[in-house]
Amino acid sequence: GDSWGIFTFLCAALCNLPALPALNCSEELGAGQSIQQTYDLTRYLEHQLRTLAGTYLNYLGPPFNEPDFNPPRLARAERVPSATVDLDLWRGLTDNARLAANYRAYSRLLCYLRVLDGQVGTAELRHRLAHFCASLQGLVLSIGGVMSSLGYPLPTGPAGTPAPPGVPAAPNDFLKKMDDFWLLKELQTWLWRSAKDFNRLKKKVPPAVVTLRLEARGF
Amino acid sequence: DSHTQYERVGADVTMKCGSMDWDAAVTWTANGTDIDESHLNGSYLVLKNVDLSQSGQYSCYEGSSWHLKYQTFLRVGTPPKEPVLMCRSNNYPKGFYCSWHLPTPTYIPNSFNISVIHGTKDMVCEKDAIPKNRCHIRYLQLFSTVKYKVTLTVTNALGKNFTTLTFDEFAIVKPDPPESVVARPVPNNPRRLEVSWQNPSSWPDPESFPLKFFLRYRPLILDQWQHVELSDGTSHTITDAYAGKEYIIQVAAKDNDIGTWSDWSVAVHATPWTEEPKHLTTEAQITETTSASTSSFMAPPTTKICDKGAVVGSGAMTVCWTAGLVVAAYSVLFI
Numbered sequence: 001g002d003s004w005g006i007f008t009f010l011c012a013a014l015c016n017l018p019a020l021p022a023l024n025c026s027e028e029l030g031a032g033q034s035i036q037q038t039y040d041l042t043r044y045l046e047h048q049l050r051t052l053a054g055t056y057l058n059y060l061g062p063p064f065n066e067p068d069f070n071p072p073r074l075a076r077a078e079r080v081p082s083a084t085v086d087l088d089l090w091r092g093l094t095d096n097a098r099l100a101a102n103y104r105a106y107s108r109l110l111c112y113l114r115v116l117d118g119q120v121g122t123a124e125l126r127h128r129l130a131h132f133c134a135s136l137q138g139l140v141l142s143i144g145g146v147m148s149s150l151g152y153p154l155p156t157g158p159a160g161t162p163a164p165p166g167v168p169a170a171p172n173d174f175l176k177k178m179d180d181f182w183l184l185k186e187l188q189t190w191l192w193r194s195a196k197d198f199n200r201l202k203k204k205v206p207p208a209v210v211t212l213r214l215e216a217r218g219f
Numbered sequence: 220d221s222h223t224q225y226e227r228v229g230a231d232v233t234m235k236c237g238s239m240d241w242d243a244a245v246t247w248t249a250n251g252t253d254i255d256e257s258h259l260n261g262s263y264l265v266l267k268n269v270d271l272s273q274s275g276q277y278s279c280y281e282g283s284s285w286h287l288k289y290q291t292f293l294r295v296g297t298p299p300k301e302p303v304l305m306c307r308s309n310n311y312p313k314g315f316y317c318s319w320h321l322p323t324p325t326y327i328p329n330s331f332n333i334s335v336i337h338g339t340k341d342m343v344c345e346k347d348a349i350p351k352n353r354c355h356i357r358y359l360q361l362f363s364t365v366k367y368k369v370t371l372t373v374t375n376a377l378g379k380n381f382t383t384l385t386f387d388e389f390a391i392v393k394p395d396p397p398e399s400v401v402a403r404p405v406p407n408n409p410r411r412l413e414v415s416w417q418n419p420s421s422w423p424d425p426e427s428f429p430l431k432f433f434l435r436y437r438p439l440i441l442d443q444w445q446h447v448e449l450s451d452g453t454s455h456t457i458t459d460a461y462a463g464k465e466y467i468i469q470v471a472a473k474d475n476d477i478g479t480w481s482d483w484s485v486a487v488h489a490t491p492w493t494e495e496p497k498h499l500t501t502e503a504q505i506t507e508t509t510s511a512s513t514s515s516f517m518a519p520p521t522t523k524i525c526d527k528g529a530v531v532g533s534g535a536m537t538v539c540w541t542a543g544l545v546v547a548a549y550s551v552l553f554i
Contacts, residue, residue, distance in 0.1 A: 046476075070385050083362040085361055192477055195477075196427065
């Protein structure tokens with residue numbers, strides 16, 4: 001059931017990637033529709049995350065799985081760009097900047113989740129994480145697809161490397177768990193933010209934009 | 220000389236006559252009424268197990284001269300119970316407000332102090348003039364991963380109490396109900412009702428933060444509601460209303476992605492369009508002032524449906540067409 005949903009999304013997302021000059025798929029789909037699909041995917045992931053986070057926090061044990069757990073943010077290097085942003089700044093983001101911020105964030109988050117996947121104990125957790133990573137991969141591809149169909153360059157970065165340099169490993173077990181806690185929190189917040197990001201993009205990018213850009217490129 | 224004395228319900232109260240000695244001769248009055256000597260312990264007034272009705276002004280007079288020596292304003296009350304605190308964002312993404320009240324009255328003056336902490340930062344919750352027990356905060360940042368911690372402390376002369384709320388930015392989003400809900404019958408459509416409404420005026424940015432809506436409706440005579448969820452637009456046409464029955468309709472709103480549903484809007488009532496006897500209108504009559512007029516003429520049923528004089532709308536044409544089909548179907552049957 002769920003796997004078919006992901007498969008469909010992945011296909012649609014892949015379809016949006018620029019193979020070569022012939023952007024056949026996106027011509028037909030239109031940037032507007034891919035934005036809608038990306039939006040839908042963030043909602044799906046947000047829903048999936050709720051179950052995943054619940055299971056994972058229980059695995060970490062107290063106090064991480066307590067609903068009122070509200071720890072201070074430790075002064076460790078922030079691994080993932082935070083979703084938190086000044087309101088006026090967020091409003092003023094260009095479409096390119098908005099999409100790029102999402103792309104970068106989810107690429108890094110996917111990276112870290114994959115590392116997590118290699119470490120967790122229970123089979124159930126591994127299964128859930130793997131499933132989630134697959135969906136998250138689809139989201140990254142989907143965002144990339146939207147960016148390409150709008151003519152924006154994909155942000156470069158060490159999206160592939162498992163442990164980006166400059167971030168020391170946690171010195172003890174408790175701090176490692178704290179890192180995991182904040183990772184899930186940041187992921188959750190990004191998914192909430194993305195829904196709003198893509199809402200804004202939906203309104204601002206009509207499908208007609210795609211054909212204009214293609215003409216400008218001389219295709 | 221005077222002062223106010225606060226005491227708990229059920230306490231034993233001793234009131235002194237200012238700086239007078241214990242063995243001085245004094246008389247006490249309560250709100251002007253003399254108090255019996257049995258309540259006196261020397262010059263002290265003793266009230267055992269006080270209740271709320273004993274609040275008032277107690278005055279003591281020097282025995283012989285009837286000189287007013289001291290006045291005590293006694294206020295009987297209770298220390299505050301844990302206050303009830305609620306925080307809500309009905310104007311996302313601008314900010315949120317918190318409002319509070321005491322579950323039971325204390326009968327004496329209380330003061331409230333509210334503190335809001337976001338991570339390590341202290342934020343100021345600006346108190347509203349009206350209503351009094353309310354304050355609001357503007358968000359400095361959006362999409363925060365750190366929770367907000369709101370602590371409300373209530374203090375009075377007899378004690379203090381407090382309560383704390385901790386929440387994520389997204390969890391408290393709850394819009395106000397939709398406004399200006401209007402339900403209208405649709406001419407020539409006995410099973411339709413057209414409902415329209417507006418975004419709540421407190422929601423500042425429906426463009427970037429669109430709302431979705433939940434409509435519920437039922438005929439007054441039934442208990443079961445029917446529901447429709449609408450992700451777009453501020454109107455909807457009900458197409459399965461029971462002909463001629465009065466309906467009650469309500470709408471609720473929610474941010475498309477986060478938070479909870481608003482309360483239900485004010486209920487509106489509407490009855491679908493029903494056929495009425497046709498009025499004869501001539502050129503002369505059209506210029507007359509429109510007032511309810513009884514028709515003295517009722518068109519024969521067969522011409523009523525496809526009456527050219529009737530309001531020409533797509534509805535009328537559809538009925539005409541349908542009637543034609545029905546007639547054709549029956550005639551085929553009888554051939």
